[in-house]
Amino acid sequence: MFRDALHTYTRWQVIALLFLGFSAGLPFLLVFSTLNARLADVGVETATIGFFSWLGITYSIKVFWAPIVDRLKLPLLDRLLGKRRSWILLAQAGIATGLYLMAHVDAITAPEMMALCGLLVAFSSATQDVAIDAYRIEIAEERLQAALAATYIFGYRLALLVAGAGALYLAEFWSWQVSYEVMALLVGVGAITVLVVREPMVNHFAAARDIAHKIEHEASKRAHLNPRVARMIGWFYAAVAGPFLDFFRRYKELAILILVMVAMYRISDIAMGVMANPFYLDFMGFSKTQVADVTKIFGFFMTIAGSLVGGLLVVRYGVRNILLVGAVMTAATNLLFVVLAQYPPNIVTLAAVVSADNLSGGIANVALIAWLSSMTSASFTATQYALFSSLMTLPGKFLGGFSGVVVADFGYAQFFLVAGFMGVPAILLAIFMIRHGSRLDALAPRNEELETGAEPR
Secondary structure (H helix, E strand, O other), X not given: OHHHHHHHHHOHHHHHHHHHHHHHHXXXXXXXXXXXXXXXXXXXXXXHHHHHHHHHHHHHOHHHOHHHHHHOOOOOHHHHHOHHHHHHHHHHHHHHHHHHHHHHOOOOOOHHHHHHHHHHHHHHHHHHHHHHHHHHHHHOOHHHHHHHHHXXXXXXXXXXXXXXXXXXXXXHHOOHHHHHHHHHHHHHHHHHHHHHOOOXXXXXXXXXXXXHHHHHHHHHHOOOOOHHHHHHHHHHHHHHOHHHHXXXXXXXHHHHHHHHHHHHOOHHHHHHHHOHHHHHHHHOOOOHHHXXXXXXXXXXXXHHHHHXXXXXXXXXXOHHHHHHHHHHHHHHHHHHHHHHOOOOOOHHHHHHHHHHHHHHHHHHHHHHHHHHHHOOOHHHHHHHHHHHHHHOOHHHHHHHOOHHHHHHHHOHHHHHHHHHHOOHHHHHHXXXXXXXXXXXXXXXXXXXXXOOOOOOO
């Protein structure tokens, strides 16, 4: 019952993901909005500040080096900590080093050095995301994934507050150097967590080894290559092509529909979010303080509540059912903004609509993360989840770029109506996944990939 579901949040894996979520969220704003505020504050030209936004590209292309995180064992660290923890710790070392260097670089006299230090932070942060996602999926069975996602999101959001408002407060009362030094020190929260928690006991190489041996055999026999060269080709092919071959072979005719579902699920939410602040400020006429209070402070707690509730619901009713609930709620709450646009500005009404929107977003996000986690193979956890996480935001961000055109031509009410109906495909696909649940369960990675006594994930 719900008491048992609530007890899920006392598991050590779930608690560990709270701190790892904090570690993942901490660097994000420090190379984005907080860095932009610092650059503007010290007098860096606006054009130069714009170029710094390119640091964010690293988060969008992490799938390209995820195979290395999946397949490469780090010397010494792998023996001491295991694959996942060693990669997380190495990434944290890169983040802390980059932040410390950023604290001592003068952005006016050395903007190129500041950009390079920021790149080190962004690249290390994206690598940490890949490794933590893999760790989260492998450390616990499927029924715990929603709870893991919920506490991860809580930790991540908490870190955004620290790296956003917290860093600005430190800079205001002390200096930007002190602010970034403190942020570098806070990376230790994740590092201590990595040293304390356990490494997942997972067979990372079963499927990958089979693919590598097959390619190695063909390269050495048919192409008559040197055995060492053939072995390298087999390793590389398994690392790069293996995750995709494994996914399509596993899910067969359902693979394309699953990927379409991943791409469509958050389109409605992401596309609407692009025009949210202009709607609040320009159209409705709310003040910046009112918007900040409702959407940032109050909205933060509602998102966390949605994540925690989503975790409980998934444990109680199953991930695919809550995936459908999340899709319906997301589309429905977008339609609430249509109603909001018809009436004069009212802070209570705004709070109610934003609460519903953030609550539904928290539930939907947890369900999606849990569902994607259940479909990754232990041999390619990092790469397959990196593919999913890139795909689930790309279409929404692309279509969101046209949101201003729709608003300019038709108005906010019509835009929110379109955004709401953009959620219909996700609802239909969620229903399809429920109806084919037994087939998906039969094809999903199971406990045979795990060399542990844990329950099937």
